[in-house]
Amino acid sequence: MLSYDLDEKNKYYSLYEHIRDDILSGKxxxxxxxxxxxxxxxNASVSVITVxxxxxxxxxxxxxxxxxxxxxFVEEVNADFYGKRELPEIVREKKAEYKIxxxxxxxxxELFPFSVWSRLMRSVLSDCGEHLLQRVPCDGDxxxxxxxxxxxxxxxxxxxxxxxxxIGAGAEYLYGIIVQLLGRDKLYAVENPxxxxxxxxxxxxxxxxxxxxVTDAGINCGEVEKSGATVVHFSPSHQFPTGAVAPVSExxxxxxxxxxxxGYIVEDDYDSEFRLVGKPLQCAxxxxxxxxxxxxxxxxxxxPSMRMGYxxxxxxxxxxxxxxxxxxACAVPLFEQKTLAKMLDGGFFERHISRLxxxxxxxxxxxxxxxxxLPYPTEVLDTGSGLHLLIRFPTAKNDEEVKERAKxxxxxxxxxxxxxxxxxxxxxxxxxxxxxxVTEKQISSIEIN
Amino acid sequence: MLSYDLDEKNKYYSLYEHIRDDILSGKxxxxxxxxxxxxxxxNASVSVITVxxxxxxxxxxxxxxxxxxxxxFVEEVNADFYGKRELPEIVREKKAEYKIxxxxxxxxxELFPFSVWSRLMRSVLSDCGEHLLQRVPCDGDxxxxxxxxxxxxxxxxxxxxxxxxxIGAGAEYLYGIIVQLLGRDKLYAVENPxxxxxxxxxxxxxxxxxxxxVTDAGINCGEVEKSGATVVHFSPSHQFPTGAVAPVSExxxxxxxxxxxxGYIVEDDYDSEFRLVGKPLQCAxxxxxxxxxxxxxxxxxxxPSMRMGYxxxxxxxxxxxxxxxxxxACAVPLFEQKTLAKMLDGGFFERHISRLxxxxxxxxxxxxxxxxxLPYPTEVLDTGSGLHLLIRFPTAKNDEEVKERAKxxxxxxxxxxxxxxxxxxxxxxxxxxxxxxVTEKQISSIEIN
Numbered sequence: 035m036l037s038y039d040l041d042e043k044n045k046y047y048s049l050y051e052h053i054r055d056d057i058l059s060g061k062x063x064x065x066x067x068x069x070x071x072x073x074x075x076x077n078a079s080v081s082v083i084t085v086x087x088x089x090x091x092x093x094x095x096x097x098x099x100x101x102x103x104x105x106x107f108v109e110e111v112n113a114d115f116y117g118k119r120e121l122p123e124i125v126r127e128k129k130a131e132y133k134i135x136x137x138x139x140x141x142x143x144e145l146f147p148f149s150v151w152s153r154l155m156r157s158v159l160s161d162c163g164e165h166l167l168q169r170v171p172c173d174g175d176x177x178x179x180x181x182x183x184x185x186x187x188x189x190x191x192x193x194x195x196x197x198x199x200x201i202g203a204g205a206e207y208l209y210g211i212i213v214q215l216l217g218r219d220k221l222y223a224v225e226n227p228x229x230x231x232x233x234x235x236x237x238x239x240x241x242x243x244x245x246x247x248v249t250d251a252g253i254n255c256g257e258v259e260k261s262g263a264t265v266v267h268f269s270p271s272h273q274f275p276t277g278a279v280a281p282v283s284e285x286x287x288x289x290x291x292x293x294x295x296x297g298y299i300v301e302d303d304y305d306s307e308f309r310l311v312g313k314p315l316q317c318a319x320x321x322x323x324x325x326x327x328x329x330x331x332x333x334x335x336x337x338p339s340m341r342m343g344y345x346x347x348x349x350x351x352x353x354x355x356x357x358x359x360x361x362x363a364c365a366v367p368l369f370e371q372k373t374l375a376k377m378l379d380g381g382f383f384e385r386h387i388s389r390l391x392x393x394x395x396x397x398x399x400x401x402x403x404x405x406x407x408l409p410y411p412t413e414v415l416d417t418g419s420g421l422h423l424l425i426r427f428p429t430a431k432n433d434e435e436v437k438e439r440a441k442x443x444x445x446x447x448x449x450x451x452x453x454x455x456x457x458x459x460x461x462x463x464x465x466x467x468x469x470x471x472v473t474e475k476q477i478s479s480i481e482i483n
Numbered sequence: 484m485l486s487y488d489l490d491e492k493n494k495y496y497s498l499y500e501h502i503r504d505d506i507l508s509g510k511x512x513x514x515x516x517x518x519x520x521x522x523x524x525x526n527a528s529v530s531v532i533t534v535x536x537x538x539x540x541x542x543x544x545x546x547x548x549x550x551x552x553x554x555x556f557v558e559e560v561n562a563d564f565y566g567k568r569e570l571p572e573i574v575r576e577k578k579a580e581y582k583i584x585x586x587x588x589x590x591x592x593e594l595f596p597f598s599v600w601s602r603l604m605r606s607v608l609s610d611c612g613e614h615l616l617q618r619v620p621c622d623g624d625x626x627x628x629x630x631x632x633x634x635x636x637x638x639x640x641x642x643x644x645x646x647x648x649x650i651g652a653g654a655e656y657l658y659g660i661i662v663q664l665l666g667r668d669k670l671y672a673v674e675n676p677x678x679x680x681x682x683x684x685x686x687x688x689x690x691x692x693x694x695x696x697v698t699d700a701g702i703n704c705g706e707v708e709k710s711g712a713t714v715v716h717f718s719p720s721h722q723f724p725t726g727a728v729a730p731v732s733e734x735x736x737x738x739x740x741x742x743x744x745x746g747y748i749v750e751d752d753y754d755s756e757f758r759l760v761g762k763p764l765q766c767a768x769x770x771x772x773x774x775x776x777x778x779x780x781x782x783x784x785x786x787p788s789m790r791m792g793y794x795x796x797x798x799x800x801x802x803x804x805x806x807x808x809x810x811x812a813c814a815v816p817l818f819e820q821k822t823l824a825k826m827l828d829g830g831f832f833e834r835h836i837s838r839l840x841x842x843x844x845x846x847x848x849x850x851x852x853x854x855x856x857l858p859y860p861t862e863v864l865d866t867g868s869g870l871h872l873l874i875r876f877p878t879a880k881n882d883e884e885v886k887e888r889a890k891x892x893x894x895x896x897x898x899x900x901x902x903x904x905x906x907x908x909x910x911x912x913x914x915x916x917x918x919x920x921v922t923e924k925q926i927s928s929i930e931i932n
Contacts, residue, residue, distance in 0.1 A: 091761065094728070094761055095730065095731050095764050096700075096734075109731070111731055140618065143613060144613075146613070156608075159605075163597065164592060164595070166786075167786035167787065167788050167789075168786075191496075203790075214688070218689050231810065238807065281545020281558065282558070283545055283560045283561070284545070286560050290561060290564070312540065321507075321562070338618035339618060341652075341812060341813070361680065362655055362680075363782070363790060364790070365656055365790045365814060366790070369788075369818075
């Protein structure tokens with residue numbers, strides 16, 4: 035007779051578990067007739083109802099079957115592998131700690147207008163109420179799309195029909211959508227050197243990628259033309275890491291190439307808000323809205339935890355987008371979308387950017403002053419766009435020496451060559467000073483021996 | 484001499500725009516020398532500084548170049564395609580309106596505990612403060628992962644190490660991650676009939692997909708074995724649309740197949756919370772956590788606007804996941820993650836589910852009563868799992884007639900055959916009554932002539 039010690043708190047489940055495990059482990063063989071409910075109840079000192087519940091569950095899951103007037107029998111189950119598993123340890127790499135980090139691209143969150151943000155959130159909660167539970171169309175909330183269009187007009191002089199905007203859960207998410215839209219039968223050109231993340235995200239999404247060299251006029255158009263690519267991902271207003279700005283002639287050459295080859299250009303305008311000298315540069319999208327996908331994100335300008343980005347699609351692509359995704363819901367919660375719309379419409383976002391810019395101007399100034407004190411010859415390469423500049427050390431032995439020197443005084447930095455995706459001629463002995471997550475005080479505290 | 488009417492409000496930008504457009508349209512040819520700043524200022528009745536600003540912007544963007552002591556010249560730009568574009572209309576399909584919709588799968592939002600949710604949101608805002616701005620690890624906030632693990636233990640008796648949980652922006656997002664994890668060189672088997680969305684999302688992500696038949700014991704294991712697939716996506720606890728529940732013998736057979744073929748099983752437990760009769764069924768993950776990816780979403784149980792889902796990965800896959808995505812941030816905002824964690828830990832989620840279940844039991848009951856009144860012979864096929872059942876009309880001519888009859892009384896429904904991905908033998912004349920977005924009152928109001 036089967037005999038089990040049952041958990042007093044949940045007898046039915048405990049009985050079910052015991053019998054189930056005995057079947058899985060092979061102790062109860064296929065065809066074995068279980069004790070009648072009454073007998074089992076007596077033996078286990080539980081009620082017949084409890085046994086009935088346990089048997090019902092085993093029946094529903096297919097561990098046993100019943101035959102009218104003869105009782106319950108064990109099903110044929112084959113689980114020779116069944117057993118407890120030992121979970122191995124997960125090793126997560128520990129990162130070294132630095133006093134100053136010029137590698138991480140996180141924006142300073144201390145200037146984020148948290149009280150404004152939380153006030154807007156509260157007002158969205160009370161204004162929108164249960165409407166916040168509704169499904170959001172694939173391309174985002176119409177109110178946010180309109181607010182983004184209007185912001186783009188104010189800040190970037192882009193005249194965009196809000197309908198063509200697609201809101202997505204951050205830049206990487208949108209890269210994935212682009213591959214799904216344009217297809218995997220195309221070759222995608224990315225900047226080399228460039229963000230490894232862009233390349234790896236395209237590759238993870240199944241696209242074939244080729245790296246194309248960068249000159250001081252941005253991505254090398256001649257190389258693009260010869261590459262066989264039909265999609266180009268570039269950042270004409272501030273290439274990372276070289277800082278190159280593409281002049282209009284190069285942008286137009288690339289557009290011409292795209293028009294003639296049924297190609298598309300992804301304009302990644304990732305830090306255009308932060309042109310610290312002069313006005314923002316006109317974007318490539320404006321020159322040819324039929325061939326350029328304009329893309330930007332709020333993760334950098336608002337906060338790293340807010341995965342929100344957007345792209346503006348050419349008309350034909352937008353139609354294809356709708357066809358593919360109309361039955362899907364937007365991946366960004368409506369709540370965040372409504373709050374951001376209020377932030378943009380109320381002018382809070384631009385005020386935040388302007389505060390950030392002032393702060394970064396001071397940081398940049400501090401970098402310049404510190405550089406003057408360096409005991410080695412230096413060249414500063416800076417176009418005034420975005421949140422990084424380059425310092426070249428012509429007398430250093432090599433890139434390793436540049437990084438070693440920095441490491442000795444607690445500074446984490448990378449060189450331009452660290453961002454090569456494949457071998458290519460590139461500025462050597464050139465440190466990238468990405469100051470987006472660094473304070474003036476930190477810069478001043480650097481001790482130069 | 485160049486002469487422009489400038490916008491009084493923003494003279495510098497207006498001047499810049501005029502010159503830029505003249506260069507792009509070819510009115511100002513390459514090599515043309517611009518008037519000196521002083522001459523331009525006089526001619527346009529603006530200050531020299533204004534002209535300087537406009538010229539600086541043109542310079543920065545590469546429209547002009549300067550030669551020392553000789554002035555500013557137009558660059559060579561090739562923009563023969565440049566011009567204003569007409570935006571075509573975007574046609575979005577208008578959906579027909581029905582009195583009752585048994586097709587849409589949206590959960591009733593009226594029972595959503597909105598006041599609890601907004602209270603929790605407010606408390607997250609004040610408790611977490613600026614911590615909410617921090618970057619979230621790729622696999623989600625540790626607090627939410629722990630809360631989900633603990634919920635899974637309480638509700639589904641799944642003993643899962645919280646570390647192996649990955650939080651993502653909804654089910655479709657996670658399907659994409661699965662393809663990136665497992666690769667595109669594999670064949671993915673999906674249920675046929677089944678959700679078209681699952682197949683199309685895999686295909687959009689570049690995977691090759693094969694449809695595998697469904698019996699009343701769920702996905703046909705024999706067909707899976709012969710298909711050449713090494714990944715199977717199935718819903719053993721409540722197949723859509725057939726409603727089939729896979730008995731443990733079939734689950735084990737599939738697991739055995741996965742173990743022997745280095746395969747993986749995606750267990751889509753999409754509506755397991757809503758087993759309205761008896762207790763939830765044990766999931767396949769429990770039987771073999773090394774080969775099964777368990778997946779579920781909160782979009783159905785909370786609200787359609789909340790794109791939040793999760794999966795539990797086998798150890799080996801979790802390590803590969805970290806390798807691929809450790810440098811990415813989670814696509815779900817931290818704010819929603821913290822709020823959901825509080826909702827789970829406080830027992831609010833389970834209370835909500837239990838309220839929903841009571842409501843759906845009543846709706847289901849109303850369906851049964853209405854069916855009794857139908858003037859045609861019917862068979863109800865219902866395993867008591869999830870939020871849909873099937874009604875078969877054996878005397879109807881065909882599926883079209885079933886849908887036509889429903890349409891006449893304002894009801895939108897589909898038949899099982901509408902979910903065929905490729906031709907296969909399937910129950911005919913079988914209407915799917917998906918009552919997840921329907922009220923008792925709506926059911927009672929159906930007029931049967």
